[in-house]
Amino acid sequence: MTTSAVQLDAEGNLRHFLTLDGLSRTLLTEMLDRTEGFLSVARQAVKKVPLCRGKIVANLFFETSTRTRTTFELAAKRLSADVLNLNISTSATAKGETLLDTLRNLEAMHVDMFVVRHADSGAAHFIAAHADPHVAVINAGDGRHSHPTQGMLDMFTIRQHKGDFTHLCVAIVGDVLHSRVARSELSALRTLGAGEVRIIAPRTLIPVHAEALGARVFHDLREGVRDADVVIMLRLQRERMRGALLPSEHEYFQLFGLTEERLATAKPDAIVMHPGPINRGVEMDSQVADGPRSVILEQVSNGIAVRMAVMSMCIGTQNLRAAGQADG
Ligand code: CP
Numbered sequence: 001m002t003t004s005a006v007q008l009d010a011e012g013n014l015r016h017f018l019t020l021d022g023l024s025r026t027l028l029t030e031m032l033d034r035t036e037g038f039l040s041v042a043r044q045a046v047k048k049v050p051l052c053r054g055k056i057v058a059n060l061f062f063e064t065s066t067r068t069r070t071t072f073e074l075a076a077k078r079l080s081a082d083v084l085n086l087n088i089s090t091s092a093t094a095k096g097e098t099l100l101d102t103l104r105n106l107e108a109m110h111v112d113m114f115v116v117r118h119a120d121s122g123a124a125h126f127i128a129a130h131a132d133p134h135v136a137v138i139n140a141g142d143g144r145h146s147h148p149t150q151g152m153l154d155m156f157t158i159r160q161h162k163g164d165f166t167h168l169c170v171a172i173v174g175d176v177l178h179s180r181v182a183r184s185e186l187s188a189l190r191t192l193g194a195g196e197v198r199i200i201a202p203r204t205l206i207p208v209h210a211e212a213l214g215a216r217v218f219h220d221l222r223e224g225v226r227d228a229d230v231v232i233m234l235r236l237q238r239e240r241m242r243g244a245l246l247p248s249e250h251e252y253f254q255l256f257g258l259t260e261e262r263l264a265t266a267k268p269d270a271i272v273m274h275p276g277p278i279n280r281g282v283e284m285d286s287q288v289a290d291g292p293r294s295v296i297l298e299q300v301s302n303g304i305a306v307r308m309a310v311m312s313m314c315i316g317t318q319n320l321r322a323a324g325q326a327d328g
Contacts, residue, residue: 019148179235200225
């Protein structure tokens with residue numbers, strides 16, 4: 001079964017959230033609209049809504065994370081779900097328990113949702129294929145394959161600042177080859193109908209057939225960001241590199257690091273984004289990262305509302321239906 005078929009139920013509702021590939025513009029737009037509605041929860045005196053009350057969410061992070069893990073936890077708590085954070089280094093996985101045995105044990109505790117980050121591409125899909133039918137699986141980043149909630153929080157941040165996608169020029173700069181974030185962004189930008197998408201990177205960090213991803217390829221930063229509305233910087237993912245793909249980080253910064261001077265060719269109101277973690281002085285200098293065009297911390301805040309939207313679409317609708325039946 002294809003990943004997109006696994007993600008949707010018979011009525012086309014979201015069952016799992018594993019990748020943005022194959023999801024419709026209507027569904028992505030519904031997710032962005034729902035996110036808009038959840039932003040106000042952060043401004044309430046009691047930052048909670050009851051959509052996932054009585055549900056149990058298990059965060060299974062087999063790889064390091066700061067932003068994704070904490071914002072998933074906050075999102076689940078704001079939806080009134082109970083949250084289990086499995087510490088993999090001190091769990092029975094470290095004693096040799098298989099992934100499937102860990103899942104079966106959590107299912108025996110009546111968990112409703114697994115949020116999974118894993119270094120292997122396809123891990124979340126594997127878990128979705130083997131999970132109990134009532135359990136929803138959300139991909140929080142798998143290898144270099146996909147990071148769909150990051151892709152959607154980036155789309156939400158772009159829409160907040162720029163509105164409609166169809167007239168936008170979006171430049172994605174850096175290590176596209178190893179980036180699950182870039183793959184998710186490219187997929188979402190295609191589906192949402194972005195006017196022009198560009199990839200700017202050294203030849204060694206561009207995937208083969210990059211044009212098939214719907215992007216124009218550049219190797220010169222100033223040219224690549226010329227007249228761009230949005231500039232998305234990517235981290236150099238050393239942990240996924242095999243062999244010497246770059247001479248040095250210093251040389252990379254000289255050619256592909258974003259400075260105010262290199263950003264000058266972009267539109268005057270261009271926004272600068274980065275999924276984090278940032279390597280200051282490698283992908284961008286601090287003047288840009290902390291400057292007036294940077295929306296990097298807005299991305300982090302938006303991550304909570306986007307993840308609330310995704311979780312509520314996967315498991316919150318059951319509570320809504322139950323409430324509707326009780327009212328009726
Ligand atoms: N953007 C992102 O995935 O960051 P973390 O690795 O801190 O979760």
